[in-house]
Amino acid sequence: MSREVALATHHVGSLCFNIFEVQQTDESFHTIKTATEAAHSSQRGASGWTFFTALLREASGNKQFALLSEIDNIAVGYLTGHIIGKRCIVTALYVEEKCRSLGIGALLLACAQQFEASTNETLVCVLPGQRELKNLCEQAGLPAQLIFAGTP
Secondary structure (H helix, E strand, O other), X not given: OOHHHHXXXXXXXXXXXXXXXXXXXXXXXXXXXXXXXXXXXXXOOHHHHHHHHHHHHHOOOOEEEEEEEEEOOEEEEEEEEEEXXXXXXXXXXXXXXXHOOOOHHHHHHHHHHOOOOOOOEEEEOOOOOOHHHHHHHHHOOOOOOOOOOOOO
């Protein structure tokens, strides 16, 4: 069965998907992340996002994590983030287009917020044009707070 058919054959009523932590070297995670990063590389703000995530990786006390969502062992979404002090900073959240509006993104975000018991603040990086992610964040009680401006 092709990946497209597998994604299209699930129904919300009987849908069962898993969310779990993976290493960034996990093959399923790497495949879906690479595909989405390639698609977003030309998006406005992508160079600023790359710079910001590099700064986060270098931050003292930084703990990186990655969550993967699968339906029938097929990766349909992921989230990457950093725990720095008492902050959970989500740097990427993606759900396959055919699987959106099923609650996968909201659950990925909720899992990130609960990833580390000591965190009490959540920040999500949203690029210009990522209206669906911005809306998801606002529905989760995370309103937009900051916009970076600069040369591309």
